Amino acid sequence: xxxxxxxxxxxxxxxxxxxxxxxxxxxxxxxxxxxxxxxxxxxxxxxxxxxxxxxxxxxxxxxxxxxxxxxxxxxxxxxxxxxxxxxxxxxxxxxxxxxxxxxxxxxxxxxxxxxxxxxxxxxxxxxxxxxxxxxxxxxxxxxxxxxxxxxxxxxxxxxxxxxxxxxxxxxxxxxxxxxxxxxxxxxxxxxxxxxxxxxxxxxxxxxxxxxxxxxxxxxxxxxxxxxxxxxxxxxxxxxxxxxxxxxxxxxxxxxxxxxxxxxxxxxxxxxxxxxxxxxxxxxxxxxxxxxxxxxxxxxxxxxxxxxxxxxxxxxxxxxxxxxxxxxxxxxxxxxxxxxxxxxxxxxxxxxxxxxxxxxxxxxxxxxxxxxxxxxxxxxxxxxxxxxxxxxxxxxxxxxxxxxxxxxxxxxxxxxxxxxxx
Numbered sequence: 001x002x003x004x005x006x007x008x009x010x011x012x013x014x015x016x017x018x019x020x021x022x023x024x025x026x027x028x029x030x031x032x033x034x035x036x037x038x039x040x041x042x043x044x045x046x047x048x049x050x051x052x053x054x055x056x057x058x059x060x061x062x063x064x065x066x067x068x069x070x071x072x073x074x075x076x077x078x079x080x081x082x083x084x085x086x087x088x089x090x091x092x093x094x095x096x097x098x099x100x101x102x103x104x105x106x107x108x109x110x111x112x113x114x115x116x117x118x119x120x121x122x123x124x125x126x127x128x129x130x131x132x133x134x135x136x137x138x139x140x141x142x143x144x145x146x147x148x149x150x151x152x153x154x155x156x157x158x159x160x161x162x163x164x165x166x167x168x169x170x171x172x173x174x175x176x177x178x179x180x181x182x183x184x185x186x187x188x189x190x191x192x193x194x195x196x197x198x199x200x201x202x203x204x205x206x207x208x209x210x211x212x213x214x215x216x217x218x219x220x221x222x223x224x225x226x227x228x229x230x231x232x233x234x235x236x237x238x239x240x241x242x243x244x245x246x247x248x249x250x251x252x253x254x255x256x257x258x259x260x261x262x263x264x265x266x267x268x269x270x271x272x273x274x275x276x277x278x279x280x281x282x283x284x285x286x287x288x289x290x291x292x293x294x295x296x297x298x299x300x301x302x303x304x305x306x307x308x309x310x311x312x313x314x315x316x317x318x319x320x321x322x323x324x325x326x327x328x329x330x331x332x333x334x335x336x337x338x339x340x341x342x343x344x345x346x347x348x349x350x351x352x353x354x355x356x357x358x359x360x361x362x363x364x365x366x367x368x369x370x371x372x373x374x375x376x377x378x379x380x381x382x383x384x385x386x387x388x389x390x391x392x393x394x395x396x397x398x399x400x401x402x403x404x405x406x407x408x409x410x411x412x413x414x415x416x417x418x419x420x421x
Contacts, residue, residue, distance in 0.1 A: 190264030
């Protein structure tokens with residue numbers, strides 16, 4: 001159903017085009033407006049598939065919030081939790097996804113509310129859902145950015161789960177000190193070169209950074225309290241700071257984690273885990289202007305919009321899985337299976353496309369073994385216009401190829417006896 005809902009993706013995600021004709025538009029509109037089709041069940045099914053891939057692995061559950069539709073201070077937002085293999089970086093799927101509506105003009109009253117009554121609760125819910133979905137993993141680390149720097153989130157950290165959050169607040173410590181002053185006074189524990197990828201407004205470059213770390217005891221804040229919050233929580237603060245940065249581009253991360261850190265090697269390992277948060281930024285780019293363009297949807301009512309965006313989010317995860325799998329080699333780890341992103345019955349069609357798309361030269365042959373996700377990624381890249389010679393296929397190419405494959409799959413299904421046209 002998810003592929004069917006998003007079949008035209010970045011080519012213009014519109015219900016009229018999704019339906020194919022007037023009858024198809026009406027059927028799809030009824031589906032999107034059907035209260036029996038819930039975003040909760042869609043997210044739960046994605047979580048069940050992810051859970052199967054987590055067994056025996058160290059995983060990262062990366063959560064963040066992105067705007068779906070803005071109305072100048074408020075609007076509709078999506079909050080997914082993306083699960084990534086901590087060793088090889090492959091995307092395992094969604095653990096959870098939810099929506100929230102923000103109203104304008106409520107900022108002044110938020111301090112008087114309990115966390116459970118604020119939208120901040122989504123960070124606690126995301127961590128709890130990650131613990132549930134990834135229960136079979138050997139280690140779960142939930143990673144998020146500054147907006148999730150919430151005392152209650154650390155206090156309510158699920159058993160068996162670690163948190164890694166970029167600090168936003170210069171918090172009070174249990175001994176009366178301040179968090180940022182404490183870390184600024186620490187000696188440098190180590191130095192390293194940090195490769196920074198290019199992003200909008202910044203070229204790729206290498207940064208020279210120093211690292212500091214210390215155990216800290218955060219005092220309970222006065223606002224937004226719940227009756228059962230402890231007086232303090234014990235965490236580790238890891239400070240990564242660039243030396244002699246170029247103007248306006250300084251790297252400075254103050255990271256709070258529940259993981260213990262005993263030396264500079266472990267401190268840099270924490271910083272490396274935080275860098276994996278980039279995976280969810282890439283997911284958002286695929287979901288938006290770099291792919292499906294959900295911000296351009298012309299659906300007025302919120303319930304149908306949420307259903308379509310949820311289906312698109314699940315599809316965007318698939319596109320990112322294909323992008324990550326395109327090179328095949330993942331160190332000593334085995335290649336991810338095709339079933340991470342495709343159904344078993346897709347095998348025959350993928351192999352048929354592969355035979356048709358392969359050329360005579362070595363660079364025009366699919367170098368990956370059948371049954372692997374890398375094999376399927378090569379097919380989608382070629383369908384999306386990649387020649388095999390220049391550069392690497394990115395999200396847009398992979399999206400176009402995946403959409404062509406889904407269209408072909410539906411065409412084959414129509415030729416089957418008793419097909420539901």
